[in-house]
Amino acid sequence: MGESNVADGEGERYIYSYDMTENEPRRPVAVVMPATVEEVQAIVRLANERRTPLVPFVTGQNVGGLTIPQVDGAVIVDLRRMNRILTVDEDAMYALIEPGVTFGHMKRYLGRHSPGLRYTYPLAPPFTSIVANALLQGLCDLSTRRGAMENFINGFEVVLPTGEIVRVGSGILGEDNWFGRYPLPDLVGLFSGWQGMTGIVTKMAVQLWPKQPYVRYAALFTTDEEQTVGLLRRIVRTQVLDDADCMSVSLVKMLLGAEPPVDIYPDEPQYATLLTVSGQNELEVEGKYQAVAQAVARERSRDRRVNLIDWDAITVLMGRDANSWVDFPSDAFKILAEYDGLTWVGTYVHPARWATALKRGREVVERYGFELMAFLKPMNGMHYGELKFIVRFPKDPETIERVRQCNSELLDVLLALGAIPYKTPVWAARRLLERCDSGFVQLLRRIREFLDPNGILNPGRYSL
Ligand SMILES: Cc1cc2nc3c(=O)[nH]c(=O)nc-3n(C[C@H](O)[C@H](O)[C@H](O)COP(=O)(O)OP(=O)(O)OC[C@H]3O[C@@H](n4cnc5c(N)ncnc54)[C@H](O)[C@@H]3O)c2cc1C
Numbered sequence: 001m002g003e004s005n006v007a008d009g010e011g012e013r014y015i016y017s018y019d020m021t022e023n024e025p026r027r028p029v030a031v032v033m034p035a036t037v038e039e040v041q042a043i044v045r046l047a048n049e050r051r052t053p054l055v056p057f058v059t060g061q062n063v064g065g066l067t068i069p070q071v072d073g074a075v076i077v078d079l080r081r082m083n084r085i086l087t088v089d090e091d092a093m094y095a096l097i098e099p100g101v102t103f104g105h106m107k108r109y110l111g112r113h114s115p116g117l118r119y120t121y122p123l124a125p126p127f128t129s130i131v132a133n134a135l136l137q138g139l140c141d142l143s144t145r146r147g148a149m150e151n152f153i154n155g156f157e158v159v160l161p162t163g164e165i166v167r168v169g170s171g172i173l174g175e176d177n178w179f180g181r182y183p184l185p186d187l188v189g190l191f192s193g194w195q196g197m198t199g200i201v202t203k204m205a206v207q208l209w210p211k212q213p214y215v216r217y218a219a220l221f222t223t224d225e226e227q228t229v230g231l232l233r234r235i236v237r238t239q240v241l242d243d244a245d246c247m248s249v250s251l252v253k254m255l256l257g258a259e260p261p262v263d264i265y266p267d268e269p270q271y272a273t274l275l276t277v278s279g280q281n282e283l284e285v286e287g288k289y290q291a292v293a294q295a296v297a298r299e300r301s302r303d304r305r306v307n308l309i310d311w312d313a314i315t316v317l318m319g320r321d322a323n324s325w326v327d328f329p330s331d332a333f334k335i336l337a338e339y340d341g342l343t344w345v346g347t348y349v350h351p352a353r354w355a356t357a358l359k360r361g362r363e364v365v366e367r368y369g370f371e372l373m374a375f376l377k378p379m380n381g382m383h384y385g386e387l388k389f390i391v392r393f394p395k396d397p398e399t400i401e402r403v404r405q406c407n408s409e410l411l412d413v414l415l416a417l418g419a420i421p422y423k424t425p426v427w428a429a430r431r432l433l434e435r436c437d438s439g440f441v442q443l444l445r446r447i448r449e450f451l452d453p454n455g456i457l458n459p460g461r462y463s464l
Contacts (some may be wrong), residue, residue: 023065070460147380163453178205346388
């Protein structure tokens, strides 16, 4: 691996000790940067022999404290040098990639080499890892139609905590055969959602989709929580949308350049949603757009403040910047990086409790004096909803404490409504595990002990 790819200096140990969240920092003892699966395997074998804790890492942008070591003596395994797109299979529509491949990297590569195909892209910075986000079951710009990013995984190669290399998915029959996960025992679940506790994924096959030649965007403005969620649910169930990103209007105003704290007036729309429809030709897109417009018109006949505005009109008003917001991964994430602190409580929630969750969560955020930055996405054809409360904050001790209390209260409110937290920090996982089915917790522990008998991979993570 070479000495230049191993570091234990004070500077490196400090940089890898924290992230943007309020979670307590802890320094690793060293950082290693493997470039091949054999190097990952050698690191894991040695660590397993010596009982050294390892923390897999790509860019540490998970917004959950998930790469901060939970125990002393940990070594960070930074995978960013493993950044090759190994194959794009145009017939089965998948890409085989290494963990250091980023969203920006994939978009550029497909644009150049396979322009008929696309991946799914988040609001996250373009320099973050696809593999890490897929394993974290994150959400992207095809999630309203196709669900969380785990749904896009066809299989992978993984180094187990004991050093063996195994494959899951149809790639078990060969390097050019990563077309899917079925019909097989679905072992993706032994590694996905585990925050790097059960193995280090070194190659992943992810689904690509045909890039539709015609795409149309619109902004939907709605008033309160019940109306916003109710209308979104009706629109998504028409099955014409690719995606929907709903934000509190304060977030939109900040995108438009308003300085926080943003003024919100009682009679103005409280939420704005970016809607996307696409198709093979203009007629198809127009038909889908009209289905949305009809659902909106019915609501508008009851409340004139509801509005659907075509993105072309917004571009005329706002200039070219407006186009960059809809082109994911976009620049829009930059407004979240205003301060050194960024955190959220994010959950997936039952559709019937989505509006209540939004309303009660909003009350908590406002009571703690933070600007409301709520973000919602209908998921997987409206089988469930996503909801998060984003807080940007300066990292001074008083504000960090206020953030902790606010997030703690938010989590309690959301757990009480059956919402499941994602990218779950340890403190939040602990609270979830205390409340949930005890058989599930015991099964998690048994699986972890079975795969990692010496407890070397990310110990303490997920409060396990
Ligand atoms: C401003 C902002 C906006 C964001 N918006 C979105 C969004 O819209 N949608 C969304 O889903 N996310 C969003 N995110 C979250 C973030 O982009 C993702 O979680 C990220 O892509 C994960 O990549 P990473 O490189 O940061 O992973 P890391 O933080 O380095 O790792 C994440 C976790 O995965 C584990 N891990 C990493 N690599 C491996 C591996 N190869 N094998 C096993 N375990 C591994 C780590 O141990 C850790 O637990 C946003 C983040 C920011 C900062």
